[in-house]
Amino acid sequence: MTQQQDQLGAVRSGTEVVVGKLFAEMLGVDDLPRSTSLFDLGLDSVTVTVACARLEQMTGVRVRFSQLFRTPTVAQLAAWIDESGGGLGDVGEGSQESGGDRAAELVAITPMQAETVPMGIVVEIAWWFDGAVDDVALEAAAGDVHRRHQALHARYLSGRDLGLAEVPADPGRVEFHRLGREASEAAATDVFWRTLRQPLRLAEGQVWRCAIVRTESGRTLFGLVVDHAAFDGRSWDILTAELPVAYAARVAGAAPRWPGRTASLAEMAADARQQLTVADAEAQRGYWRDELRDLPACHMPGRVEVAVVTGSRWSPAGPATVSSFRVDNAQLRVWDDYARATGMTPSVGVAAAYVQSIIRAGGEPDFGLIVPIANRAGEVIDRTVTNRVCDVVLRPNGPSRSGPHILARMRDSYHRAMAARDVLVDPKELGSILSGADPAGTIRLDRMIALNYNTVPMLGLGGVAGTLAPGFSSGSRSAFGVMLQVVPDPDGFSMDLLTRTDMYKPDLADQLRRHFVDIIAAGPEQLEAETR
CATH class of the missing domain: 3.30.559.10 (Chloramphenicol acetyltransferase-like domain)
Structure with a gap:
C-alpha cells in the first residue's frame, strides 16, 4: 500500500491510514494517535468485535479478537496486518451449503x-x-x-x-x-x-x-x-x-x-487448529503457566469438598440455588464513565465488584475467575450456530499483579488474558496447567468461580413478539461452586448469583448478592479506595 506522513512527519503506511480512519470513525473522533492504546481511547469489547469483522473485509486479513489486545495501537495493528500478508479469509464463500447431494x-x-x-x-x-x-x-x-x-x-x-x-x-x-x-x-x-x-x-x-x-x-x-x-x-x-x-x-x-x-x-475444527499455530503460541502458553502457577482454590467459609468423577476431566455439576436481582442503568452510569476514563471495558468493573464480593463474604483474596469467551473468527464462522467458546482465567490478586487497586489489577489481568487466549481454544491447555501432576489433566471447575455474560434471546414471528417464558435458566445445577450470570438489556443488567448447595449453605447466594449490590451502589472510586 502507499505511504503517507502524519502531521508530525512520521511515515504511515496505507494500511495504517485505513486502520486509523476505521477506528476514528468507530470512536467518533477526527483522528487517532498512532501510538496510544485503542483501549485507552475508549475501545470496548463490543466495538472490538465489529472492528475485527470490518478489518477483515477491508484488508483480507483475518483479525482475531485477541490480536487487538496484543497490538492495541493503530501503528502496531497496521504493522501486524502488513506482516501477515493475507489470511485464511472466508474460503469458498460461493460454495453450496451442506445438503443431501454429498456423501456422508x-x-x-x-x-x-x-x-x-x-x-x-x-x-x-x-x-x-x-x-x-x-x-x-x-x-x-x-x-x-x-x-x-x-x-x-x-x-x-x-x-x-x-x-x-x-x-x-x-x-x-x-x-x-x-x-x-x-x-x-x-x-x-x-x-x-x-x-x-x-x-x-x-x-x-x-x-x-x-x-x-x-x-x-x-x-x-x-x-x-x-x-x-x-x-x-x-x-x-x-x-x-x-x-x-x-x-x-x-x-x-x-x-x-x-x-x-x-x-x-x-472448517470450525481447522480454524481452531490454525489458531493454535499462531506465532506466539509458546509465549501464550508461558503466560498461562506463569499466571496460574500454584493457583489456589476459592475457599470460602463453610465450604464442603465434593468428589470428582473418576475418568472425567471436568468436575461434575451439583445442585445450586439462585439469587436473582437487577442493576439498572442509573446505577451503572458512574461505572461506565469510570471505564471510559480509565480505558477499560465495563465488564472489568463488574468482574472486580464480583471478586470483591467474594472477599467481603470471607473468601481468600487470591483465586481464579473463569470467564467463557466467544471465539469469533471471521464472518462465516460468526454467523454459524455452533459452540465456539473458549475460557480465560483472571487472577487479579495473584503474585504477578502489581499496584494496590482492584480495578487496575483486573484491567491488567483482563488485557493480558485476552492477548494470550488463542491457545485456550483447546481445553487441554488449561487442564494441563491447572491440574499439575494429574496425568488426566482434570479441570476442577468447582475450585474456581465463574462469570458468564449472556444475551437476551428475544424472538418475534410474523410481527408477533414473544415474551420469554419463566423457567429459562441454567441455574438448577452448576459445575462451579459460585457463578454470576449477567444478561445485559436496554435498561441495565439482569443477574443470577448461583451457589452450590452441596458445597455451601443456601444463604450464601443472597449474602453475595447483598455485597455486590452495595459495591455497585458505592461506585468504582470507593472500591478503589477500599482496595488500596
Whole structure:
C-alpha cells in the first residue's frame, strides 16, 4: 500500500491510514494517535468485535479478537496486518451449503466441542406468543435452520471416537412436537417441558428439539432445547435472527434466502487448529503457566469438598440455588464513565465488584475467575450456530499483579488474558496447567468461580413478539461452586448469583448478592479506595 506522513512527519503506511480512519470513525473522533492504546481511547469489547469483522473485509486479513489486545495501537495493528500478508479469509464463500447431494463424512470437531460432548449440558428456552402463530410454517422454518447448520444435525461420537462427528448426507428432519391445545397455561407448560426435557442422543444426531403448544385462551408457547456441544451464547443471536426470516418465507410459500453460507464442522475444527499455530503460541502458553502457577482454590467459609468423577476431566455439576436481582442503568452510569476514563471495558468493573464480593463474604483474596469467551473468527464462522467458546482465567490478586487497586489489577489481568487466549481454544491447555501432576489433566471447575455474560434471546414471528417464558435458566445445577450470570438489556443488567448447595449453605447466594449490590451502589472510586 502507499505511504503517507502524519502531521508530525512520521511515515504511515496505507494500511495504517485505513486502520486509523476505521477506528476514528468507530470512536467518533477526527483522528487517532498512532501510538496510544485503542483501549485507552475508549475501545470496548463490543466495538472490538465489529472492528475485527470490518478489518477483515477491508484488508483480507483475518483479525482475531485477541490480536487487538496484543497490538492495541493503530501503528502496531497496521504493522501486524502488513506482516501477515493475507489470511485464511472466508474460503469458498460461493460454495453450496451442506445438503443431501454429498456423501456422508466423518470429520473432526473442535477441542471445546469434544470436551463438551460427554458433559450433557442442555440449554433450554421458551417464549409465549399472544397472537396467531402458524405452526406448520414454524416447523418448516425450524427445518430450514436445522439443515443450514451442520452442528444441529451432526452425529457426535464419544468413547474412543470422541472428537469426531459424522455429518450425514441427508440432514433429516428437525424434531418438532406439535402438542395440540391445553385448557390452561399450567397444563400447557407441564406437557411442554415434559416433552422438551426428554434426553437428547447426540450419537444419533438428536442434537436439538422444538415444541409448540396452545392454550384455550389463545396463547401459544414455543421453545427448544439444544445440547451445548452444538450451541453457545452467540448462537442465540443467530437462531433468533434466522428463524423469523425462515418463518416469514414459509408463510409466504417460499424458501428462505440467507445472507451467506455457514461454516462446516470441519472448517470450525481447522480454524481452531490454525489458531493454535499462531506465532506466539509458546509465549501464550508461558503466560498461562506463569499466571496460574500454584493457583489456589476459592475457599470460602463453610465450604464442603465434593468428589470428582473418576475418568472425567471436568468436575461434575451439583445442585445450586439462585439469587436473582437487577442493576439498572442509573446505577451503572458512574461505572461506565469510570471505564471510559480509565480505558477499560465495563465488564472489568463488574468482574472486580464480583471478586470483591467474594472477599467481603470471607473468601481468600487470591483465586481464579473463569470467564467463557466467544471465539469469533471471521464472518462465516460468526454467523454459524455452533459452540465456539473458549475460557480465560483472571487472577487479579495473584503474585504477578502489581499496584494496590482492584480495578487496575483486573484491567491488567483482563488485557493480558485476552492477548494470550488463542491457545485456550483447546481445553487441554488449561487442564494441563491447572491440574499439575494429574496425568488426566482434570479441570476442577468447582475450585474456581465463574462469570458468564449472556444475551437476551428475544424472538418475534410474523410481527408477533414473544415474551420469554419463566423457567429459562441454567441455574438448577452448576459445575462451579459460585457463578454470576449477567444478561445485559436496554435498561441495565439482569443477574443470577448461583451457589452450590452441596458445597455451601443456601444463604450464601443472597449474602453475595447483598455485597455486590452495595459495591455497585458505592461506585468504582470507593472500591478503589477500599482496595488500596
